[in-house]
Amino acid sequence: MESTGPQGNPDRPHTGRRRNEATHQAILDAALRLLGESGGANITIDAIARAAGVGKQTVYRWWPSKGAVLLEALTERSLREVPMPDSGSLRDDLLAVVESTFLSTQRNPTGPALRSLVREAARDPHLAELLRTFTAQRRTAVRELLARGLKRGDLPAGADLDLMVDQFYGVFWYRFLLGHAPLDKQSAERLTDSILRAE
Amino acid sequence: MESTGPQGNPDRPHTGRRRNEATHQAILDAALRLLGESGGANITIDAIARAAGVGKQTVYRWWPSKGAVLLEALTERSLREVPMPDSGSLRDDLLAVVESTFLSTQRNPTGPALRSLVREAARDPHLAELLRTFTAQRRTAVRELLARGLKRGDLPAGADLDLMVDQFYGVFWYRFLLGHAPLDKQSAERLTDSILRAE
Amino acid sequence: MESTGPQGNPDRPHTGRRRNEATHQAILDAALRLLGESGGANITIDAIARAAGVGKQTVYRWWPSKGAVLLEALTERSLREVPMPDSGSLRDDLLAVVESTFLSTQRNPTGPALRSLVREAARDPHLAELLRTFTAQRRTAVRELLARGLKRGDLPAGADLDLMVDQFYGVFWYRFLLGHAPLDKQSAERLTDSILRAE
Amino acid sequence: MESTGPQGNPDRPHTGRRRNEATHQAILDAALRLLGESGGANITIDAIARAAGVGKQTVYRWWPSKGAVLLEALTERSLREVPMPDSGSLRDDLLAVVESTFLSTQRNPTGPALRSLVREAARDPHLAELLRTFTAQRRTAVRELLARGLKRGDLPAGADLDLMVDQFYGVFWYRFLLGHAPLDKQSAERLTDSILRAE
DNA sequence: ATTTAATCGAGACGGTACGTCATGTCTTCGG
DNA sequence: CCGAAGACATGACGTACCGTCTCGATTAAAT
Numbered sequence: 001m002e003s004t005g006p007q008g009n010p011d012r013p014h015t016g017r018r019r020n021e022a023t024h025q026a027i028l029d030a031a032l033r034l035l036g037e038s039g040g041a042n043i044t045i046d047a048i049a050r051a052a053g054v055g056k057q058t059v060y061r062w063w064p065s066k067g068a069v070l071l072e073a074l075t076e077r078s079l080r081e082v083p084m085p086d087s088g089s090l091r092d093d094l095l096a097v098v099e100s101t102f103l104s105t106q107r108n109p110t111g112p113a114l115r116s117l118v119r120e121a122a123r124d125p126h127l128a129e130l131l132r133t134f135t136a137q138r139r140t141a142v143r144e145l146l147a148r149g150l151k152r153g154d155l156p157a158g159a160d161l162d163l164m165v166d167q168f169y170g171v172f173w174y175r176f177l178l179g180h181a182p183l184d185k186q187s188a189e190r191l192t193d194s195i196l197r198a199e
Numbered sequence: 200m201e202s203t204g205p206q207g208n209p210d211r212p213h214t215g216r217r218r219n220e221a222t223h224q225a226i227l228d229a230a231l232r233l234l235g236e237s238g239g240a241n242i243t244i245d246a247i248a249r250a251a252g253v254g255k256q257t258v259y260r261w262w263p264s265k266g267a268v269l270l271e272a273l274t275e276r277s278l279r280e281v282p283m284p285d286s287g288s289l290r291d292d293l294l295a296v297v298e299s300t301f302l303s304t305q306r307n308p309t310g311p312a313l314r315s316l317v318r319e320a321a322r323d324p325h326l327a328e329l330l331r332t333f334t335a336q337r338r339t340a341v342r343e344l345l346a347r348g349l350k351r352g353d354l355p356a357g358a359d360l361d362l363m364v365d366q367f368y369g370v371f372w373y374r375f376l377l378g379h380a381p382l383d384k385q386s387a388e389r390l391t392d393s394i395l396r397a398e
Numbered sequence: 399m400e401s402t403g404p405q406g407n408p409d410r411p412h413t414g415r416r417r418n419e420a421t422h423q424a425i426l427d428a429a430l431r432l433l434g435e436s437g438g439a440n441i442t443i444d445a446i447a448r449a450a451g452v453g454k455q456t457v458y459r460w461w462p463s464k465g466a467v468l469l470e471a472l473t474e475r476s477l478r479e480v481p482m483p484d485s486g487s488l489r490d491d492l493l494a495v496v497e498s499t500f501l502s503t504q505r506n507p508t509g510p511a512l513r514s515l516v517r518e519a520a521r522d523p524h525l526a527e528l529l530r531t532f533t534a535q536r537r538t539a540v541r542e543l544l545a546r547g548l549k550r551g552d553l554p555a556g557a558d559l560d561l562m563v564d565q566f567y568g569v570f571w572y573r574f575l576l577g578h579a580p581l582d583k584q585s586a587e588r589l590t591d592s593i594l595r596a597e
Numbered sequence: 598m599e600s601t602g603p604q605g606n607p608d609r610p611h612t613g614r615r616r617n618e619a620t621h622q623a624i625l626d627a628a629l630r631l632l633g634e635s636g637g638a639n640i641t642i643d644a645i646a647r648a649a650g651v652g653k654q655t656v657y658r659w660w661p662s663k664g665a666v667l668l669e670a671l672t673e674r675s676l677r678e679v680p681m682p683d684s685g686s687l688r689d690d691l692l693a694v695v696e697s698t699f700l701s702t703q704r705n706p707t708g709p710a711l712r713s714l715v716r717e718a719a720r721d722p723h724l725a726e727l728l729r730t731f732t733a734q735r736r737t738a739v740r741e742l743l744a745r746g747l748k749r750g751d752l753p754a755g756a757d758l759d760l761m762v763d764q765f766y767g768v769f770w771y772r773f774l775l776g777h778a779p780l781d782k783q784s785a786e787r788l789t790d791s792i793l794r795a796e
Numbered sequence: 797a798t799t800t801a802a803t804c805g806a807g808a809c810g811g812t813a814c815g816t817c818a819t820g821t822c823t824t825c826g827g
Numbered sequence: 828c829c830g831a832a833g834a835c836a837t838g839a840c841g842t843a844c845c846g847t848c849t850c851g852a853t854t855a856a857a858t
Contacts, residue, residue: 016833017823023835042322044813055836060815122321123241132377139379162380163370163389170369171362178331180338181361190362198397215802216854222804243844254805259846414807415849421809440720442839453810458841520719530775537777560778561768561787568767569760576729578736579759588757592764596795617829641818652831657820 019062026052027059031073035116036109043070043116067120067127071134074113084141090149095192097142098168102183105176118177139165159199167195218261225251226258230272234315235308242269242315266326269316270333273309283340289348294391296341297367301382304375317376338364358398366394417460424450425457429471433514434507441468441514465518465525469532472511477502477532482539488547493590495540496566500581503574516575537563557597565593623649624656628670632713633706640667640713664724667714668731671707681738687746692789694739695765699780702773715774736762756796764792 030051034043045066049056063069082104085096105111121127146161155161171191175181229251233242244265248255262268281303284295304310320326345360354360370390374380428449432441443464447454461467480502483494503509519525544559553559569589573579627649631640642663646653660666682693702708718724743758752758768788772778 014833015825015831018825018834020823020834042813045815046813049836053836055838056815057817057837058835061834119321122318132379135377136379160389160393163386163393166370166373166380167366167393170371170373171365172369174365174369174372178334180331180335181365187362190359194359194362194366194397198393214800214856217803217856219803219854241844244846245844248805252805254807255846256806256848257804260803265845413805413851416808418808418849440839443841444839447810451810453812454841455811455843456809459808517719520716530777533775534777558787558791561784561791564768564771564778565764565791568769568771569763570767572763572767572770576732578729578733579763585760588760592757592760592795596791620830642820643818646831650831652829652833653820654822654832655830658829663819 023052023054023058024062027054027062027069028073028076030054031069032077032109032113035070035073035113038112038116043120045069065124065126067117067124068130070113070117070120071127071130074110074117075134082138084145086145086148088152090146090152090154091192091196093145093149094142094168094196095189097145098172098192099185099188101168101172102188103185105183111176115177135169139169142168155196155199164195164199167191167198222251222253222257223261226253226261226268227272227275229253230268231276231308231312234269234272234312237311237315242319264323264325266316266319266323266329269312269319270326270329273312273316274333281337283344285344285347287351289345289351289353290391290395292344292348293341293367293395294388296344297371297391298384298387300371301387302384304382310375314376334368338368341367354395354398363394363398366390366397421450421452421456422460425452425460425467426471426474428452429467430475430507430511433468433471433511435510436514437510441518443467463522463524465515465522466528468511468515468518469525469528472508472515473532477508480536482543484543484546486550488544488550488552489590489594491543491547492540492566492594493587495543496570496590497583497586499566499570500586501583503581509574513575533567537567540566553594553597562593562597565589565596620649620651620655621659624651624659624666625670625673627651628666629706629710632667632670632710634709640717662721662723664714664717664721664727667710667717668724668727671710671714672731681742683742683745685749687743687749687751688789688793690742690746691739691765691793692786694742695769695789696782696785698765698769699785700782702780708773712774732766736766739765752793752796761792761796764788764795 027048031043031048034047034051043066045056045059048066048069049059059066059069063072082097082100085093087093087096105114117127117131121131142165143161146155146159146164149155150157150159150161168191172183175183175187181187226247230242230247233246233250242265244255244258247265247268248258251258258265258268262271281299282295284292286292286295304313316326316330320330341364342360345354345358345363348354349356349358349360367390371382374382374386380386425446429441429446432445432449441464443454443457446464446467447457457467461470480495480498483491485491485494503512515525515529519529540563541559544553544557544562547553548555548557548559566589570581573581573585579585624645628640628645631644631648640663642653642656645663645666646656649656656663656666660669680693680697682690684690684693702711714724714728718728739762740758743752743756743761746752747754747756747758765788769780772780772784778784
C-alpha cells in the first residue's frame, strides 16, 4: 500500500539526496484528483506527472506501476473513512460498517476514484495484487467484528463467518460496479439484517 | 450479443458477396482460444485477427468493439451451460443454478475466459455495457425463479428478491474474481441455504 | 539513399494498402525544412512527424533511422545540384564541380541542412554509413572526371588521382564544417589550380 | 583546455578542502579510457563518473561540459605527441608534422578517442567551440612553419599558405573520419610533396 | 454472360500512451 | 569545503495497439 522505492544497502546508512516528501504528496494529490475527475477516461502516468509538476521518472522511481500510485492515493485519503466499531452490539457494529462502506462511494472523489482503480487493476497485475491484499485486510477486519459477536453468542455456533463477510462485500462490489441498485442507508440496513438472519 | 453487421438498404434485396460463416466462426474460435490462453495478457484485435487468419477490418465490420467479439465468443460456447430449472422445489431450483454457475468456472476455457472478459470490460465501455445487459438477464432469470417460490409460499411475503439475487451473484463474482474462496459444490449449498434462510 | 520499407514476398504480387506517396513527400519536405531551420538544435522524429502531419510509426515504417530520412531529404532536393560535367577541358570540368560544390553550401536550406546532417551522423551509425556511401559516390565521380583528363594527357602519368580527390573534398569539408575560411568562387579557383599544379 | 573550477575569494588565502588532484586525474583517465573503448557508443557523464569512482557533480564542478573533459583528457595525454620542428628544411619540417599527425591516429587510444571526440563535438556546442580553438592553434603552428619556408625562399612569393594548411588538415580529417584511405608514412610523404609542389 | 456491389486478407495510416534513458541541477551526508 | 550518492524536471526515444482507410482479388445476386 505504500510506495516502496529503492532500498539502500542496510550496511551503509544512506547517501545522496533524500526523497522529496512534497513531491511524494503532490503525486498522490494529483493522482487522486485525476481519479475523481476522470469520468471513466484513462489516467496516464504522463497526466499524473504533469498535474503534479513532476517528471515521469520520479513516479516510476517510487511506485512499481501506475496502479500502485492510485491505490496509495486512495488509501491515504479516502478509504480511511470506514471505521471498525466495537460497540457491544453486533447489529450496530455491522450496520455501521456496511453503511459507511455504502455511503463512502457517494462521496467525491472516492466513488469515481474507486471505480477507476478497479478498472486499472483489470490490466495491471501489480495493482490487482495490491487490491487483493487491500480487500483481504477489509475482510479480516469484518470477520473479527463478526467473531466478537459469535463469542458473545449473538450468532449461532456454526455460523459461516467467511460466507457472511463475502455476502457483505460481494453485494457491495457487485452493486457498486454494476450500478443496478442503490447503495444507500436503506439497502445497507436490509443487507445487514439479511446477513444476520441467515445464520 | 450477436454480431450485427451492415444492414443493406431494405429497398434493394441484396447485392454483393455474402458474409462468410466460416470466417465468422474462425473469429469466435480464435477469440475464445485467446481468452482462455491469455494468462492475464491483453488481447488485441490484431491478435484475434491473426489467429483467425482474417483481416482486422473483417472483425470491425461485424462487431462494434473487441468486447462484443469476446462476449459473443463466450456466450456462444460456454455460458449456455447454466440452466434455469423449474422443478417445483425452490431450494432445488436455486441450488441447481448456484451450483452450475459455480462449477462452470472450473471448466476450461470458461473460467479464464470469463476473467479475461471482465478485464477487458474494465477498459472497453462498450463491452461493459454488454456485460451489464448480460448480467441483468441472468439476474432477471434468477429473480423469476425466486418469484415462483414466493408465489408458492416457499418464501415469506416481504422477501427482498433483488437482494437475494444480488447475494447470489455478488458472492459469486466476488469470489470468482478475487479467488480467495472456492466455488465448489459445498460452498454452493451453503450459499443457497444462507440466502433462503435470510428471508 | 532511398527509403527501403517492407519488402513484400516477391512470390505474391502485393496485398494491402499501398504506400502513400503524398505522405512520403510530406515527411521529406518536413525533414528538409527542419534541417534548414534548426540552427544547430536537434531534430527529433516527433518534430518531423508532427511537421508532416504524420504518425511517428509511419516514419519508422519506411526509414531505418532518423538519419536515413534526413539524408534522403537532402539528396532528393538539394544535392542534385552538383553536376559532373565533361567539357573536354580538365580545368573547366574540375572547376565547375569545385565551384558548384562550394556555392551549394551558400544556399538555403542546403548549407544548414548539410551541417545538421553531419551532426546527426555523428551519433547515428546508420546515417554515418549512408553518408560514407554518399561521399564515396561523389569521390568516384570526381575521380572519373580526373581519369578522363589523365587519359587525354592533361595530367602527368603518375598522378595520384585519389589524393587529388581527397584534397578537394578534404578542403571542402574541413572549411565547411569549421567555417574558418570562405567557400566562394575565388577559393574554388585557387583550390582547383592548386590541385592541378600539384601533379 | 584546462579545468576551470570555482575561484576562491582572492582576499582570503583559502578555506576548505582543496581540489583532489588524484580525483582530477582519475576523471581524465576514465574519460580517455572510455573514449578509446567506446566503439561508437555514446559516452555519458554518468559513465565517466562511475568509471572514475566519482560523483557526477564533481565532474560538473570542474569542467563546463562533457566535451571539455574529453578534450582535456585527450590533450593531456595524446595530442602532445605532434611536434612542431624547425630543422631548416621546409620539406623535412612539414613531412615531420604530417607524418606524426598521421601516425598518431594509429596508436591507442588516440585514434578511437579522437573519433569519439569529434562525435561528441557534433552535439555539444561547447566542445565544438573548444575543438575549433584547438584546430585553429594547430593551423597557426603549421602556418608559421610554412611562413618560415616562405621567408627562406623555399616557397614562391605568392603561395597561399592558408590553402596549404587546409590541404594538409583537410585531407587528414577527411581520411581519418571516413577511413577510406590509409594514414601511413607513404601517404604522408605523398601529401607533403603534393602540397609543396602545388605552390 | 455481364454488371454491380459487398466480402475478404493484408497492411498503411494518424494517434495516444507506454516505460526507458541521458541530461544537467539539486540536496544530503560523511569525512 | 569536498566528494559520493542519488533524487529531481525535462524531453526524446522506439514500441504497442487503437480504429480507420485503402488496396486488389474474390464471390454472388441482379440484370
